[in-house]
Structure formats: C-alpha cells, structure tokens
Amino acid sequence: MENIFNFSNELQGKIALVTGGTKGTGKAIADRLVEAGATVIITARNPPAEEKPDQVFISADLSTVEGTRKVIDKTLQKFGKLDILINNLGGSETKGGGFTVLTDEDWIQSLQTNLLSPVRLDRGFLPQMIERKTGVIIHIASIQAKLPLYDSTLPYAAAKAGLLNYSKSLSNEVAPKGIRVLTVSPGWIMTSASEKMMERIAESSNSTKEQAAKSVMDALGGIPSGRPAQPEEVAELVGFLVSPRAGYLTGTEFVIDGGTIPTI
Template sequence: MEQFNYNNELSGKIALVTGGTKGAGKAIADRLLQAGATVIITARNAPEQENNNLYFIASDLSTAEGAQKVVKEVLSGYGRLDILVNNLGGSSTPAGGFASLNDEDWESTLHANLLAPVRLDRGFLPQMIERKAGVIIHIASIQGKLPLYDSTLPYAAAKAGLRNYSKSLSNEVTPKGVRVLTVSPGWINTTASEAWLGEIARNSNSTVEEAQQGVMNALGGIPFGRPAEPAEVAEFVGFLVSPRASYLTGTEYVIDGGTLPTI
C-alpha cells in the first residue's frame, strides 16, 4: 500500500478551486495550499486580499467561453490538473415561487451551478484519464434534497441535477482512474450569509440572532444549533482529495449539522 506523507500529502499536486476567492471556496483553497498543493483559484473578480501563493484566473464560468479560458490557461501554464474542486455556485433569483421566475433566472442559475462544472470536467478529464489519476469534487447542496421553493427554486433544481450528474460521471470515469465525489453542505456561515441575515433583520425589524433562528426554522432546524464554518467544509474536502481517501468515489457526503431529516 502506498505510504502517505500526512504533513505534506498534496505536494506536487496541481489543484483548481472555482469560486475560490470567498467563503467555502477560499477556505478550501487555503486548506489545499497548506497540504502542499499548487493551487489555482478562479472567480469573476480578484480576491479582496491578494495571496501570492495562489494563482488567480479572472473568468465568468457561467459562460462556455469563461470555462474554456480557464481550461486553456491551466493546461498551458501547468501541463495538467490533478484536483478539480467545482465549488462555484449560488442563487440570486427573486423569492416568490415559480411565478416570480423568468427564463433568464433559470438559465443563469443552471449555467453557474450545473453547466460550469460540466464544462470544466469535460475540459480537464481527458488528461486525467490519460494519466489514470485525478480527483473531481462537486460542491452541491442539501437543497438538492431539501428544496426551498419560495426562494431558491432554480438553485435547488440545479444542485439536484449536479448530484445526479456527479454519480453518473463517477460510474464512467472511476474505472479509468479518476475519482468523482459530491459534497453537499447545508447552511455555511460566510460574509455573504452574514450580509443576508442583516438584510432580513432590517426588513423584519428584528435582531440578526432572530433572523438566523428564523432561517434555521425554515430549514426545519439545525440540530447542531448553528451554520457550518467554511473551514469545517474545507477540512473534509482536504481529506477527500488526499491519498487517504483513495477508495472513495461516486459518493455524496452531507455536511449540514444534522439538518436533513432523513439519511
């Protein structure tokens, strides 16, 4: 059995983290960097705090051109990619259920949350398969199983599609040496979610703590009593892409503090 260096277990690996400038994506990028990987991050806008140890590519992955730009720049600059973390995602559609959504709402959400990973996988998989090595992580969401129809209908549908696609892709490429895994977080405590809670509190004339409890109630409760911290998600992703997880593939892992009511 291969011997692992736990202190620098990703040394020599090239990793790409999409949406790697903020929130869970930033935490994942930092975690892979700490494990010795060469880490590339991509987002539409540069990170607020520059880290010279991370290579940044500005790109809009909600477009086919943006995905092609990233694939071309990574492969031309580094020659290969060992680890792909498809973390980019989010919802900016209006609340109000199906009647409040138009085609543009649906299309923009599906492009960012489903088609961006599909395009990047398609771009990077050939060289992984040729080398019979590689790990792809799809960051989905518990909303793939627990949709909030009033506020995030397209997002929930896209993440459900991502979960199904990830399993199908794993069945195809695992025999060719590439591991594919899905990580589905629940609510994560990010600067964006803090701003969102502040907006809820102002609109409802309540405290931020009351707003947070209201969101947890809407999810059916979080037994752990709080959202996840980005570093908690990143730590698990760091394990999954490491040699220690060499037999894990085709599986979805939920990080939700017990939110989902069923197993």
C-alpha cells in the same frame, strides 16, 4: 496491503483548481490545499482581496462558455495538467417569493452557474486526467438538492439536484479509468453570501435579517448542532477527500450539515 501516507505534505506536486476560490468556502478550501502542499489555482470574476504568492488567480465568469474555456486553456498552458478540480462555484441570486416571480432568465442564470459550469470544466479537464489515469473531481452541491427552500432558492435547489445526479453518473463512467468523482453537500455555511441571502429574504418578506435567518432555520427543520458550519470545516472535509487517504472513495455524496437533514 499497507499504505503509508505523509499527512503534512500529501499533495506535494499536485495542481489543483478551486472555482469561486477568492472568498467564503472556496477561499477556505484553497488555503487548505496549499497547506497540504498543492499548487492552487483560484478563479472568480473579481480578484481576491489579498494576493498570495502560493496561489494563481485567473479572472473569469464561469457562468459562460467563454469563461470556462479561458480557465481550461490558461491552466493547461501554464501547468500542462490538472490533478484536482474543486467545482465550488455556486450560489443563488434569484428573487424570493416562489415560482411565480421567477423568469426564464432567473432559471437560466442559476443553471449556468450551478450546473453547467462544472459540467464544462469537467469536460475540459477530464481527457488529460484519463490519459494519466489519475485525478480527483469534487462537486460542491448543497443539502437543498434534497431539502429545497422553494420560497427563496428554487432554481438553485433544482440545479444542485441535477449536479448530484450528474456527479454520480460521471463517477460510474470514469472510475474504471482512474478518476475519482465525489460530491460534498454542505448545509448552511456562515459566509458573506449567506448574509446577502438573508438580506434578500428580509426584503422580499418585509422582515428583519434576524427574522429571515430564523425562517431559514425553521424551513430547514432546525440544525441539531445549533449553528451553521464554518467554511474551514467544509474545507477540512474536502482536504481529506482529495488526499491519498481517501483513495477508495468515489461516487459518494458526503453531507456536512450539522444534522440538518432529518432522514437517513
């Protein structure tokens, strides 16, 4: 069977949603999908620093039931469908110091943001994908699902491990119905959120940001490539995975970590 793909405009006519799409990796992914011809919706609590005519912004707190419902309703009302869902929203705002300093509120907030938000969005958008027998869902997880940093991001790591398991299970259920579900697990990405994490670790350990960064590198066992990833590198992988070129890929985790995870 011979397939002919148009790489330059391969997502023309597709409607895509990128959560957490106003900065960092989410912004890079949104820009990459626009370049491929998609109409892109981005969500976050706060508007992007620069509005773009080829992107639609929906303000919402996706850690809440109300926030996810708002995004689902507004998207389907405006476009009538969603072809590509990138569950990129995630992050850790919990204190460093291990399990003893974490409260129920810390755990609940991390689970709501990193696990339940994508679960709710999938549940809201999947019915129309199944009806049309087409669609792609990408869950942005983390290598911390398998390589947790217990001193600084324990709830985040646990939530991402849950997301990884859920993503695989969902793919098995909906692949026969024409929907592809994939997971992308980045290692350390150089974003503004990474900078803030270094500040929190430094504060809790009474050290400098440079020492905090080294402690993260040491905890990860080092990065063979010698540096964190750039957001655009992750976006390029996502751009391929949602394209027709990846039509036979589903139920798989793609790790992009510069070689950080030391096992196969």
